Amino acid sequence: MSDSKINKKHPQLNLTRRQFLNLSATSLGALTFGNLLASCGPATEVTTEVPGTAVPLPTATPTGPKSGGILMAAAETNPTGFDPQKVLSLASQSVCEQVYDTMFELDPNLNVVPRLCKSYETPDDKTYIFHLEEGVLFSDGTELTSEDVVFTINRMLDPTVASARAAWFSTVDTIEAVDKVTVKMTTKIPYAPMINNLANAFNGIVSKKFCEANNNNLDQVTMGSGPFILAEYIPDQTIRLERNPKYWRKGKPYMDGTNWKVIPDDQGRVAALRAKEVDVAWFLDAKVAELFQNDPEYVVYEVPVLTHASTWINCSVEPLTDVRVRQALSYAIDRQAFLDTVAFGKGVLTGPIPAPEKEWALPVTDYPQYKQDKEKAMSLLKEAGAEGATIKLKVSPQYVLDTGNAQVLQSQLKDVGLNLELVTVEWGNLLDAWYASDFEMLNLLMLGQPDPDGYTWGRFYSTSAGNFAKINDPDLDKLLDAQRSTLDRAERKKVLADVQRKIVELTPMLYYYCYYVWGIFRPYVKGVTPMANSSGVYLMNEWLDK
Amino acid sequence: MRNYILRRLAVMLVSLVGVSIIIFVSIRLVPGDVVSLMMGQQGDMAAGQAEQIRKLFGLDRPMYIQYFDWAGEVLHGDFGVSLRSGRPILPDILLRAPITLELAVLSALIALVFSIPLGVFAAVKRDSLLALLAQVGSLGGLSIPAFWLGTMIILVSSHYLNFYGGGTYISPRADLVGNLRMFALPSLTVGFSLSGALVRYTRSAMLEILGEDYIRTARAKGLWELRVVLRHALPNAMIPIITVLGLQLGFLLGGVVVIESVFALPGMGRLVVDAINQRDYPMVQGVILLLTSLVMMTSLVVDLLYVYVDPRVRYE
Numbered sequence: 001m002s003d004s005k006i007n008k009k010h011p012q013l014n015l016t017r018r019q020f021l022n023l024s025a026t027s028l029g030a031l032t033f034g035n036l037l038a039s040c041g042p043a044t045e046v047t048t049e050v051p052g053t054a055v056p057l058p059t060a061t062p063t064g065p066k067s068g069g070i071l072m073a074a075a076e077t078n079p080t081g082f083d084p085q086k087v088l089s090l091a092s093q094s095v096c097e098q099v100y101d102t103m104f105e106l107d108p109n110l111n112v113v114p115r116l117c118k119s120y121e122t123p124d125d126k127t128y129i130f131h132l133e134e135g136v137l138f139s140d141g142t143e144l145t146s147e148d149v150v151f152t153i154n155r156m157l158d159p160t161v162a163s164a165r166a167a168w169f170s171t172v173d174t175i176e177a178v179d180k181v182t183v184k185m186t187t188k189i190p191y192a193p194m195i196n197n198l199a200n201a202f203n204g205i206v207s208k209k210f211c212e213a214n215n216n217n218l219d220q221v222t223m224g225s226g227p228f229i230l231a232e233y234i235p236d237q238t239i240r241l242e243r244n245p246k247y248w249r250k251g252k253p254y255m256d257g258t259n260w261k262v263i264p265d266d267q268g269r270v271a272a273l274r275a276k277e278v279d280v281a282w283f284l285d286a287k288v289a290e291l292f293q294n295d296p297e298y299v300v301y302e303v304p305v306l307t308h309a310s311t312w313i314n315c316s317v318e319p320l321t322d323v324r325v326r327q328a329l330s331y332a333i334d335r336q337a338f339l340d341t342v343a344f345g346k347g348v349l350t351g352p353i354p355a356p357e358k359e360w361a362l363p364v365t366d367y368p369q370y371k372q373d374k375e376k377a378m379s380l381l382k383e384a385g386a387e388g389a390t391i392k393l394k395v396s397p398q399y400v401l402d403t404g405n406a407q408v409l410q411s412q413l414k415d416v417g418l419n420l421e422l423v424t425v426e427w428g429n430l431l432d433a434w435y436a437s438d439f440e441m442l443n444l445l446m447l448g449q450p451d452p453d454g455y456t457w458g459r460f461y462s463t464s465a466g467n468f469a470k471i472n473d474p475d476l477d478k479l480l481d482a483q484r485s486t487l488d489r490a491e492r493k494k495v496l497a498d499v500q501r502k503i504v505e506l507t508p509m510l511y512y513y514c515y516y517v518w519g520i521f522r523p524y525v526k527g528v529t530p531m532a533n534s535s536g537v538y539l540m541n542e543w544l545d546k
Numbered sequence: 547m548r549n550y551i552l553r554r555l556a557v558m559l560v561s562l563v564g565v566s567i568i569i570f571v572s573i574r575l576v577p578g579d580v581v582s583l584m585m586g587q588q589g590d591m592a593a594g595q596a597e598q599i600r601k602l603f604g605l606d607r608p609m610y611i612q613y614f615d616w617a618g619e620v621l622h623g624d625f626g627v628s629l630r631s632g633r634p635i636l637p638d639i640l641l642r643a644p645i646t647l648e649l650a651v652l653s654a655l656i657a658l659v660f661s662i663p664l665g666v667f668a669a670v671k672r673d674s675l676l677a678l679l680a681q682v683g684s685l686g687g688l689s690i691p692a693f694w695l696g697t698m699i700i701l702v703s704s705h706y707l708n709f710y711g712g713g714t715y716i717s718p719r720a721d722l723v724g725n726l727r728m729f730a731l732p733s734l735t736v737g738f739s740l741s742g743a744l745v746r747y748t749r750s751a752m753l754e755i756l757g758e759d760y761i762r763t764a765r766a767k768g769l770w771e772l773r774v775v776l777r778h779a780l781p782n783a784m785i786p787i788i789t790v791l792g793l794q795l796g797f798l799l800g801g802v803v804v805i806e807s808v809f810a811l812p813g814m815g816r817l818v819v820d821a822i823n824q825r826d827y828p829m830v831q832g833v834i835l836l837l838t839s840l841v842m843m844t845s846l847v848v849d850l851l852y853v854y855v856d857p858r859v860r861y862e
Contacts, residue, residue, distance in 0.1 A: 074713070078820075080584075080630040088584050162599045164585060219632030235631070235638060236812030237714050261713030263810040267697045268712050271704035272810075277713075428578020428825060434589070435582060435596075447587050459589070466589045 064526050067251075069544035071258040071525065074269040074281035078235050078262055083218040084204035085156050085163040090534055093201050094260075095233075097537050098241055100204020100224035103130065103149070104195060105537055108529050109358055112199050116144070116225075125190040125487050126173070132181040136225050136248040138207050144225045146177035151208035153185070161216065167458075167465070168197040168450070190485035192492055196451035201535050227253040227540040236262050253540035254527070273298070279522045279544075286346045289518035301519040303530040304347065306354045306448025309338070309405050311393070311510040316470035317440050319386040326507035328384070330369040332377035332416040333409065339513045342404035347513040352503040353455050353496070354514045356532035359489075360452045360496050367504045377416045390419040395443040396430040402443040405512060409443075437468045448533045456499050457484055460508055469508035476502050547853070550861035551846070558842045562835065566620075569834045570613050573827055579605065580629045580825045603629055605827075616831065626828040628821075635832045639814065643836070645715055646813035649736065649805070650798040652729050654791060656737030657744050662780075662787070664741075665748020669756060670775055680745055687742020696735040696808040703731060712810030732809040736802065740794050747790050751783035758782075784855045792848030796841040 079092040084100050103117040121129045136144040155161055156169045171191040178184050210223045222230045228241035239260040243253055263269045266288055269281040292298040319325045339347050353361040364370050381387050395406040410420040433439050449455050457480040458464055462472040479499045486492040524546040529538035581596045600606050625635040668677040704710045716724040756779055764774045803815030814833055821829035
């Protein structure tokens with residue numbers, strides 16, 4: 001306040017207001033769950049390897065599917081733009097995958113199936129010939145042709161667009177439109193991840209004409225060939241999608257549209273469900289799911305996701321340079337205890353490729369290092385001369401699972417004589433440290449990738465930009481190159497099995513579990529298809545039985 | 547008076563320049579930048595890509611050049627675009643400002659409507675049950691965290707009244723009743739918290755005033771007690787009350803982020819916290835600058851109110 005000529009006593013500023021601020025800040029941190037998931041995406045019952053976690057398949061009802069209606073959903077975070085080649089957040093993905101079509105898509109078991117591309121050939125291991133669906137229209141009525149596909153792929157590599165996913169297409173050598181519905185692409189090297197990358201929800205095909213008319217900036221404008229049109233977006237409030245009347249899959253989507261309210265707080269989303277103001281909301285907290293489990297007014301979908309809890313190990317820092325020390329870490333811990341203690345048993349143990357990737361992931365029983373053996377751990381530490389070593393683990397309170405896992409790890413490593421010093425840092429600080437490999441060990445929830453190459457080559461190839469663990473093993477490099485260049489899926493699966501065993505043997509990371517998320521739906525929402533990669537691509541199949 | 551206002555506005559401008567430099571530098575000193583936060587746990591950017599994106603955002607330039615570029619644009623009314631969403635910043639701020647302002651004003655009004663009568667009553671009828679309840683209630687308002695209270699209110703209203711109301715802003719011009727329904731619960735929550743301090747200050751100020759000689763004189767002259775309290779005592783007690791209210795309003799404008807999150811109100815509090823977490827530098831700078839201006843204007847308005855409440859106060 002000002003120093004005016006007032007000759008009255010003024011009350012002191014109260015300390016309780018500061019206390020209130022401190023309480024609020026601390027509570028906000030405790031309440032925040034980060035921005036992991038925002039989608040009202042269709043969930044499904046993904047069967048998993050672990051018995052008892054499967055959710056029964058929705059059975060066909062005699063009354064559906066019906067057309068019409070608006071799905072009201074609660075989203076946790078805002079999209080950060082709508083350019084499919086640029087955006088990274090899951091909230092943006094939720095919108096892009098409704099507005100844009102991709103060349104391929106993933107089925108509920110994460111197998112690649114056709115979408116815009118109805119078939120393709122590979123005359124040699126560096127050439128793809130894609131055959132597009134005919135008669136596909138963008139929402140403005142113009143035809144989607146091979147020119148748009150060529151433009152989109154080139155856009156991915158355009159430095160002025162600076163797509164964060166340019167690396168996924170960096171092996172593209174040439175791409176050309178052979179005719180209106182045929183695209184020919186060649187790669188510099190045989191590159192097996194290409195098809196899965198083209199199925200990723202972010203790689204939607206954009207209109208060349210529309211892009212050029214908008215200065216190649218699609219951050220705030222959208223025009224795709226997907227089942228929905230983005231009708232309205234008010235940040236922090238509303239995301240409204242309307243059915244695309246020109247959508248090429250006739251009869252779909254069933255619903256007239258969907259409205260997402262942005263409600264960041266878990267309790268707010270619970271309240272919105274209870275007040276029947278939304279039809280669906282997603283949660284990371286098992287306790288929230290329990291509130292609705294036995295309530296006949298709601299249906300609960302429990303979905304294991306690809307996001308997995310893990311600890312990065314810097315293989316260039318003593319004593320972690322010694323593979324025996326790293327293996328000792330692996331033998332020392334009981335991974336089930338992490339899952340039971342931190343995630344209340346709601347998850348599935350995982351290796352280098354997340355367990356829900358049923359086509360590629362090895363069962364964890366295949367890894368001898370996953371069987372806790374404290375004696376062996378102590379013996380390895382003794383051989384390596386690392387008994388009683390102190391190691392620092394960086395962790396951020398951004399995600400409660402990371403901090404919980406850090407505490408369990410500290411406790412379990414103490415049993416084998418290792419001192420784990422927890423260093424709590426702010427989220428941005430943690431990411432900086434991770435990107436700079438400025439850590440000894442570091443806890444991080446790792447996101448799903450479109451292709452196993454992302455979990456393997458991307459993280460552990462010696463010269464990969466993502467090799468923050470600084471591992472450099474020629475045998476592993478050879479295996480990683482082999483999986484990348486093996487186009488035959490059955491053969492690639494065998495190579496990837498060797499890759500996973502090798503990674504676990506070298507232990508540049510400790511893997512714990514993929515956790516569950518819960519979708520709470522009103523029972524009249526039918527055709528729900530949960531996806532382990534948090535995709536809502538099957539929203540077009542949902543319908544409202546009311 | 548006019549000279550006083552002009553002087554204050556000049557001081558405000560200088561303060562804003564200082565604030566702009568402080569916020570510009572301090573947000574950039576925080577570890578992690580917008581590119582790291584954008585990538586998050588993805589980690590699969592191609593080598594050199596992060597630097598390319600930083601260059602596109604102009605973050606590779608010396609800090610002083612970035613500051614003068616930004617300051618120059620602000621002077622022309624251009625606050626730039628968000629590094630995360632690509633949206634122009636000023637329209638996004640102006641979209642949210644009415645929400646935060648309405649929450650602050652409604653909460654203050656609710657606090658005033660309840661606090662002043664209760665505080666006066668608690669001072670005049672010190673030994674009554676209502677006075678005791680008022681004191682207990684004010685202690686509750688000071689002690690109970692607003693976020694907890696808000697959560698409880700939401701649980702009760704959604705479960706028993708089938709009402710939540712959060713998530714989408716309804717403008718008063720479009721639907722006044724809908725707008726008031728939307729703000730009812732959050733305003734009551736914040737108003738209750740504000741009332742805690744206001745009841746106590748009102749009671750304390752009234753007790754002091756009621757012991758003054760001129761009050762005894764007024765009673766001795768045979769004036770009704772109600773007139774003594776309302777006409778002679780309360781106006782003199784208003785100075786400290788207005789001071790506290792002004793301070794609390796200033797706090798409210800920047801401090802309601804927790805309430806905005808709990809009730810899903812798309813206000814400036816949430817905007818700036820998200821922007822800080824995402825290192826969206828232009829957004830942080832724009833919102834803090836605007837909030838600082840609002841707090842300074844509130845302070846000026848409160849100081850000018852003194853003139854009307856206390857005729858002895860004059861500004862040169």
